[in-house]
Amino acid sequence: MAKPRVALDIEIPSDVKYIEQVVELATRECRELHLPPQKCSLNVPVALSEALSNAILRGNRNGKGKVRLRAVIKDDSVVFEVTDEGQDFDMDKARVEPTAENVTREEGRGLFLMHRLMDRVEHMYKRGNTVRLTLLRE
Amino acid sequence: MSFSISKQGEVVVVDVEGQLIVGNRQELKQKVLDELERGEKKFLIDFSQTGYIDSSGLGVLVSLSKKIREQGGELRLANLNDDLQTLFELTKLDTLFQISDTRERALESF
Numbered sequence: 001m002a003k004p005r006v007a008l009d010i011e012i013p014s015d016v017k018y019i020e021q022v023v024e025l026a027t028r029e030c031r032e033l034h035l036p037p038q039k040c041s042l043n044v045p046v047a048l049s050e051a052l053s054n055a056i057l058r059g060n061r062n063g064k065g066k067v068r069l070r071a072v073i074k075d076d077s078v079v080f081e082v083t084d085e086g087q088d089f090d091m092d093k094a095r096v097e098p099t100a101e102n103v104t105r106e107e108g109r110g111l112f113l114m115h116r117l118m119d120r121v122e123h124m125y126k127r128g129n130t131v132r133l134t135l136l137r138e
Numbered sequence: 139m140s141f142s143i144s145k146q147g148e149v150v151v152v153d154v155e156g157q158l159i160v161g162n163r164q165e166l167k168q169k170v171l172d173e174l175e176r177g178e179k180k181f182l183i184d185f186s187q188t189g190y191i192d193s194s195g196l197g198v199l200v201s202l203s204k205k206i207r208e209q210g211g212e213l214r215l216a217n218l219n220d221d222l223q224t225l226f227e228l229t230k231l232d233t234l235f236q237i238s239d240t241r242e243r244a245l246e247s248f
Contacts, residue, residue, distance in 0.1 A: 016161040042190060042221035045157075049192040053160040098230040106201045109193035109229050116228050 001075055008071035012052075014060040014084075019052045026071055026080065033073065039135060043117040044080075050110040051082040051131045059084030059129050077119070080133040088125040141166050143173065149180040149245055155187045158195035167198050171205065179211035182244050186217035196231060203235065212236075216244035 007029045012018040023045045030040040048069075055067045065085035072079045095111040096102065115121050120134035141162075142153045150173045158166060170181060183199070185191075191199075199215075206213045216238045218226060226232040238244035 016159075019161055020157055020159060038221060038224070042224060045190045046192055046225065049159055049190070053192065053194065057160070098228075100230065100233065103230045103234050104200060104204070106197040107193070109196055113193055113225075113228070 005073045006070060007073050008069060010070075011066045011068045014056045014062060014065050014067060016053055016056055016062075019049055019056075022052060022069055023048050026069070029071055029073070030078065033078065033137070035078070035135070035137065043135065044078075047114045047117040047133055048080055048082070050114045051080070051133060054110060054131070055082050055084035055086075055129065058089065059086030061086060074137075076137055078135045078137065080135075081130055082133075083128050083130040085128045089129060091121075091123040091131070141169055143169055146182075146245055149182050149248060150178045151241070152181065152183045153187060154183060154185055157189045158191045158198070160192060160194035163194045163198040166195075167202060170202050174206060174209055174211065179206075179209065180248050181206055181211065181213045182216060182241065183213070184216050184241050184244075185219070185222055186241070188219075188222065191222060191225060196225070196229060200231070200234065212248060214238060214244040214247055216241045 008025060010022060012022055026048055027040055027045050030044050052067060052069065056062060060067065068083045070081040091111060095115065096108045097112060098109065114133065118133045119136045122132040124130045140155050142155065144151050152170060203213045215235050217240065218237060236247065238247060
């Protein structure tokens, strides 16, 4: 069993303009690992984009502070950790399943998408929120 | 990432090049609202050159569909690739929008 490898460890300012570039770096790692194409073109970019925008807009409240992204490659999985410097929040409470009744809402799909597109989503709090997204390599 | 706007007959066609995400969704929204304010009623958003869309981008599409409908207009979407089709199905937005396989079919559907 190989030792986990830290493929990315980046800190960005709390500004959504950085999301696309950071997501591109993470997606490139996925392609180099030869993960299934849709994991690289849909699951990782969308789930990561959601985690980063949550960290910037909700965690750090679009203000001061940094957001850190770590990507760790393991034998059986790729793990992304997004950490902000904000207050603790209840991720499960904010998650809304789409239904025919709420399909016209303009917000509230981010957490649902993270859960649907990743194999595991965990939330931890220690001087900031960390959202850990795990994608199995299968 | 950019948005280009052209006119095909009576239809305003918006091409989304690159990603539609939290960082650029307002730009798309404003461009379409400007056209709506000018009196345009028929809109087609073409995703043939689009990478991925996040929840903020999806939210803007929902918002635009409401605003266009409020003004008596119509919005169609075209050229969703397999990833985008999956995204719309997961979020049930495939039930909200009229989606065509090609730009031509979308234009004919008005």
